[in-house]
Ligand SMILES: O=C(O)C1=C[C@@H](OP(=O)(O)O)[C@@H](O)[C@H](O)C1
């Protein structure tokens with residue numbers, strides 16, 4: 001057990017540079033591995049989840065070099081992966097598990113995927129249903145629709161899949177299998193989820209398109225592909241990681257913090273919109289675009305926040321930031337309602353429960369609901385001993401809560417931040433904590 005003590009601070013000053021985006025880092029290894037030629041990735045996120053993705057592809061014969069300045073993936077081509085000697089370990093990573101299942105469905109060898117206790121309790125039927133209807137042979141070894149998953153070779157054909165959830169992991173699994181299928185594949189989702197797979201597939205030479213419908217639903221299409229071609233990828237900073245430092249500056253009186261290299265892809269940027277709705281003072285200092293992905297430097301100043309309502313199509317654009325938003329809401333004035341977010345229940349933990357438990361322990365007025373939570377902002381929280389439940393987002397959100405709380409906060413099992421942000425505590429120290 002690793003316990004981190006957080007004490008209240010006065011004003012955060014200086015600048016932080018945000019590490020690479022987790023979603024884009026995973027995809028760069030996956031597409032690089034099944035492309036022809038070498039993919040050079042800079043600003044790759046060396047978090048435990050992305051290292052699990054590297055390990056899986058290395059074990060299927062892909063040479064992946066970790067250099068000080070970049071990652072080099074020597075791709076094997078769409079059909080060049082080889083059978084791993086044993087079970088692929090996907091660790092704590094839902095993204096690795098679901099996306100790789102799409103790729104493995106199209107291989108001519110069998111694989112088994114398994115992860116840690118949290119991962120092996122997360123729902124996999126959401127990918128098994130569409131992939132098996134494409135002709136894949138995926139079974140849950142414990143017959144509980146969770147990993148360990150066994151993926152046997154199958155002949156894939158394109159489908160149109162109406163996804164019941166707005167999930168980029170489901171959409172991406174189907175699109176990646178679609179590369180190996182006979183005939184076109186498409187996925188309609190109830191609201192647009194992050195589109196990194198579509199953007200990166202286009203960059204690697206696949207034929208991909210997205211239709212945004214007037215009712216808010218979205219359809220992504222992919223054509224079967226002969227080969228993908230290795231690319232140079234500069235990964236933008238992860239807005240999900242940036243959220244902690246943006247929130248810290250907003251919550252700690254006297255702060256003025258420059259947060260550099262924040263990914264601003266519109267399918268991910270809901271956190272920034274919600275901050276503005278809550279009255280945050282965030283200035284865009286510069287903005288650039290590369291490979292369809294935007295990135296910005298943001299100057300964030302301490303602000304008096306007010307409550308807001310977060311619902312509907314906005315939810316997929318900030319799903320991983322909800323623990324942090326809930327903490328901000330507790331420090332805000334007035335009520336915050338978060339709804340349409342039942343997906344929170346199937347993350348590394350049930351984040352409706354774990355956010356509620358943490359905030360209650362710190363004295364907040366929070367009511368969990370079936371698809372979100374209602375928080376009556378009181379303007380302050382009290383320091384407390386907080387369980388991370390080994391969920392990196394809970395550990396980081398409550399560490400930031402501790403900076404602005406009255407008294408000392410302990411984060412139990414804080415080492416789980418390594419999943420998405422290994423330098424999190426070192427970066428906090430850099431800005432004066
Ligand atoms: O595709 C991705 O990279 C991700 C999609 C989201 O999950 P869902 O697709 O399950 O919503 C998100 O919560 C996860 O952290 C990363």
Ligand SMILES: C=C(OP(=O)(O)O)C(=O)O
Nearest residue numbers: 092093094095320347348
């Ligand atoms: C839900 C998350 O990741 P994953 O689904 O990849 O485990 C997350 O990073 O918050």
